[in-house]
Amino acid sequence: xxxMVTSAHPPxxxxxxxxxxxxxxxxxxxxxxxxxxxxxxxxxxxxxxLAADEVNVAGGIGGSPLELVVRDxxxxxxxxxxxxxxxxxxxxxxxxxxxxxxVARTAAARADALGLPFLCSSAVIDALTEQPARWVxxxxxxxxxxxxxxADFLLGAGHSRIAVAAQPSVYWASGTRILRDHLAARxxxxxxxxxxxxxxxxxxxxxxxxxxTALLLLVGHPEPAVSIVRSVRRxxxxxxxxxxxxxxxxxxxxxSAELGAEGAGIPFLRYLPEHLGPLGARVGAALRERLGxxxxxxxxxxxxxxxVLAEVLRDHGTDRARIAGAWPHVAVEGTRGKIRxxxxxxTGVWQWAWPPVQVVDRDPADPARFRILHTG
Numbered sequence: 001x002x003x004m005v006t007s008a009h010p011p012x013x014x015x016x017x018x019x020x021x022x023x024x025x026x027x028x029x030x031x032x033x034x035x036x037x038x039x040x041x042x043x044x045x046x047x048x049x050l051a052a053d054e055v056n057v058a059g060g061i062g063g064s065p066l067e068l069v070v071r072d073x074x075x076x077x078x079x080x081x082x083x084x085x086x087x088x089x090x091x092x093x094x095x096x097x098x099x100x101x102x103v104a105r106t107a108a109a110r111a112d113a114l115g116l117p118f119l120c121s122s123a124v125i126d127a128l129t130e131q132p133a134r135w136v137x138x139x140x141x142x143x144x145x146x147x148x149x150x151a152d153f154l155l156g157a158g159h160s161r162i163a164v165a166a167q168p169s170v171y172w173a174s175g176t177r178i179l180r181d182h183l184a185a186r187x188x189x190x191x192x193x194x195x196x197x198x199x200x201x202x203x204x205x206x207x208x209x210x211x212x213t214a215l216l217l218l219v220g221h222p223e224p225a226v227s228i229v230r231s232v233r234r235x236x237x238x239x240x241x242x243x244x245x246x247x248x249x250x251x252x253x254x255x256s257a258e259l260g261a262e263g264a265g266i267p268f269l270r271y272l273p274e275h276l277g278p279l280g281a282r283v284g285a286a287l288r289e290r291l292g293x294x295x296x297x298x299x300x301x302x303x304x305x306x307x308v309l310a311e312v313l314r315d316h317g318t319d320r321a322r323i324a325g326a327w328p329h330v331a332v333e334g335t336r337g338k339i340r341x342x343x344x345x346x347t348g349v350w351q352w353a354w355p356p357v358q359v360v361d362r363d364p365a366d367p368a369r370f371r372i373l374h375t376g
Contacts, residue, residue, distance in 0.1 A: 023067035024060070024318055026052075026309055027087035029080060029097040029107055036075035037221070039252045040099045040298050044122060045070065046290045047302025048097060050283065055310045061318075066310060073098060077106035084110040084118075093318040094119065096305040099298060101125035101143075101171045108136045108349065117323040120349070121305040122298050125171055129348035135324045137341050137350035139301055139308075139334075143171075144178050144346070146269050146357050149376025150246045151182040153267065153359040156374065159214040159242065160188045163207055165195040165228065166218035175218050175246065195224050200231035207238055214242040221249045226258050233262045244268070251296045251360075256367050264362040267373055270297040273336055273356040274372060280335035294368075304334040 031041040055066045071083035080103045094117040098104040104123030111118035112133040124143040166172040180190040193206035245268045287295035316322040327350040332339045341350035357376035363369040
C-alpha cells in the first residue's frame, strides 16, 4: 500500500477537519446473527478487523486511526437499509462488507442513492444494482462467472443429468438459471425437485425417478441442507450420486461439525488461488490465529476490502465523492492478487474481474483437508 500523498497545495477540507487526529470511520455490514449465516459473518468480520488493525499499526490514515463501525445485518434487507442510513448519518467515509446477496443489493441501492461509497466484499449476485452505480464497487466475482466454472466442473466429471434442489429466493433462482442455461447449451439436462414442498426422503425418490447423477443444493444451511445430505448419503439407491453445494456451505466448520464424514466429498466454490503469495500466506496465518481455525475465503475478502479502502483513503482523502471517483484507478495488491475495478456488463457496479475461482471439496479421507478439483 502507498503512504499518505503529500502536496504543496492547501489541504482539502476533509484533511483539515482531521488535524486533531479524530478517527476515519468505515461502516462494516456483517451478518452476525440468525437467520444470517453467522459463521460466514464472523470470518468476514475477522478479515475486516485484521486489516484495520494493521492499517493502524502502520500509522492509520494520514496519522488518524481507522475505525470500523460494525452493524449486524442478520440477512435482513430492511435492517441493512436502516444500517446504511444510520452509518451515513454518523459520517462514515465508506461502507464495506456484506455476505448475503439479497441484503447486499438493498445496501448497494441505498448507498448509491445517498452518495455513500460501498465496497461489497462477498455478495455475488450478478445485478448488484439495477442501474449502473457510481458509488458501488465489488470484490467477489459475479455469480455467473463462478457458477459457470462450477458447471464446467460437472461436465468435465461426466455429469449430464443434474438435479437442482432450490428454495425460493432471488439468489437461488439466479443460480438455477445460470446453471440451467450453461449446462443445457452443452447437452446436459437439469431437473428440479422442490425441497420446500416435500421431505428429504421424497427428494431421494425424485433423484431415482429422474435418473440424476448429481444433486446440487441451492438451499439454506443448516436446514434443509443437512437433512437432504443425510438422506441421500444413507439411500443405497443413490450410492453413485454426487452432491454439490456451489454456494459454499461446506467451506465452514459448522458444516463439518453437523455432518461429519457425510459432509465430505461435496464440491463447492471458493475464491482463493491454488497457492497464496507472501501477503496471502501472512494474512492467512494471522486470520487462523484470530479465528482458531482455517480461514475461509470470506475472511480474505474482508481483509482485501479494508486494504483497498485504506489505499483509497490515503491517496484521495475522506471526501465521499473523491472515494467513489477513485474506483477506476485502484491498483492494490490484495491477498489473492492485484485488485483493479472495471465496468463489467450485467453487474451495475465497479467490479474486480476476476478473483481466482476454485471448485473444492473436503477430502473424505480427512474432512479437515480441502482438495482442489477444478480451477476457473
